Amino acid sequence: MIKLLIDFIQFLNTIAPLLVSLAVLTLLAALLSKSIKKHATVYYIAMAVPFAMVAIPFTGRLLGIELFNFNRIPFLGGILRDYIHMGTLGFPLLIIIMYMGALNPKNSTVKKLLGIRKELSIMSGFPILTHSLIRVTNSFPNALKFFTDNEGYMESARAINALGAGLTSFSFVLGILMLALFIPLWVTSFNSVHKRMGSVKWKKLQRWSYVLYAMLFIHAMCIQSGSMLNPREREMPKPAIEVTATTSETHNRNNRGNSELRENADRSDSGNGNKNAVQPIADSILRTEAVRPAVRNGHQQGQGFADIKVDAQIRRYIHTASLILIFGSYLYLRMRKARMKKK
Numbered sequence: 001m002i003k004l005l006i007d008f009i010q011f012l013n014t015i016a017p018l019l020v021s022l023a024v025l026t027l028l029a030a031l032l033s034k035s036i037k038k039h040a041t042v043y044y045i046a047m048a049v050p051f052a053m054v055a056i057p058f059t060g061r062l063l064g065i066e067l068f069n070f071n072r073i074p075f076l077g078g079i080l081r082d083y084i085h086m087g088t089l090g091f092p093l094l095i096i097i098m099y100m101g102a103l104n105p106k107n108s109t110v111k112k113l114l115g116i117r118k119e120l121s122i123m124s125g126f127p128i129l130t131h132s133l134i135r136v137t138n139s140f141p142n143a144l145k146f147f148t149d150n151e152g153y154m155e156s157a158r159a160i161n162a163l164g165a166g167l168t169s170f171s172f173v174l175g176i177l178m179l180a181l182f183i184p185l186w187v188t189s190f191n192s193v194h195k196r197m198g199s200v201k202w203k204k205l206q207r208w209s210y211v212l213y214a215m216l217f218i219h220a221m222c223i224q225s226g227s228m229l230n231p232r233e234r235e236m237p238k239p240a241i242e243v244t245a246t247t248s249e250t251h252n253r254n255n256r257g258n259s260e261l262r263e264n265a266d267r268s269d270s271g272n273g274n275k276n277a278v279q280p281i282a283d284s285i286l287r288t289e290a291v292r293p294a295v296r297n298g299h300q301q302g303q304g305f306a307d308i309k310v311d312a313q314i315r316r317y318i319h320t321a322s323l324i325l326i327f328g329s330y331l332y333l334r335m336r337k338a339r340m341k342k343k
């Protein structure tokens, strides 16, 4: 029973990692709210360490100094890559902070989270800065090429769809504007700066966070649609095959899918896609097959959640639907709250 539950959660994490991370992080933040409030500096340091582990060797490399690459260390490397891609921590933290302004402050969980909103904002800054540092230096110059030398870009990026390449490149330019907006919002979250600024000025500035949320939605949607139009080679539909992998092999493969979905980076760095990319969606749905039960020691293994293989493109559709659900619900709740306040 417990194994079935774990399998199911792992399966959910494979197909909808953002929603699972969001649920887990909300729960953790509510449970740790008192500790976060009391020992905020410890949490800031814990969040700043991965940033330093990425930023110091990366800046060193830019300056021609080869420093130790922490990305190579198992597990720790996974955390650092997650930081870079705004996966398990960065994006869900931003969503929690965003939702705090739209939910009923009288609700006990919302109350707890509202009490640490400033601390969560400061914590979210570290994955955002890590993500931006890598993206601005690695991906942005190439994205600019789309606008300055379109033909050269399309050729070097092996992009088959100009609209997709345009959406991806646009999302990078938008990322720069987001960064320019995020930095003052983030810096003024620190108590000392807030106090020096005064409450009136501070509140006025913080209103820009709504613009940042709108840009965040466009940024994520453009990245996802750009990748759908120019899928990477490993996301391309493969011929339907009968898979006879063992349960654990399949399970590992599905887990890998989770990070694959987030690792748009390499493709984004070199542009996009593959020459044979576009195939009917139906094709890919048909191939979202449940892997046949493996035969082990002459016995057929039962078919569990860990055996269900979900196509990378399908996972991307689910992720995009999650984005629409999250931001759509936020907009609805925020507007409802504003209407009620007016009344």
Ligand code: HEM
Pocket: 084, 085, 086, 090, 091, 128, 131, 132, 135, 136, 139, 140, 171, 172, 173, 174, 175, 176, 178, 179, 180, 182, 216, 219, 220, 221, 223, 224, 262, 263, 264, 265, 266, 268, 323
């Ligand atoms: C305040 C600044 C930024 C924020 C808050 C931000 C936020 C995000 C988020 C939440 C995602 C995940 C989207 C998803 O899961 O669907 C993402 C992905 C991405 N962003 Fe940003 N971003 C910022 C700046 C930038 C900049 C400056 C660039 C490039 C110039 C950039 C390029 C990318 C790329 C390529 C991805 C795909 C995932 C990856 O490989 O990292 N972002 N961003």
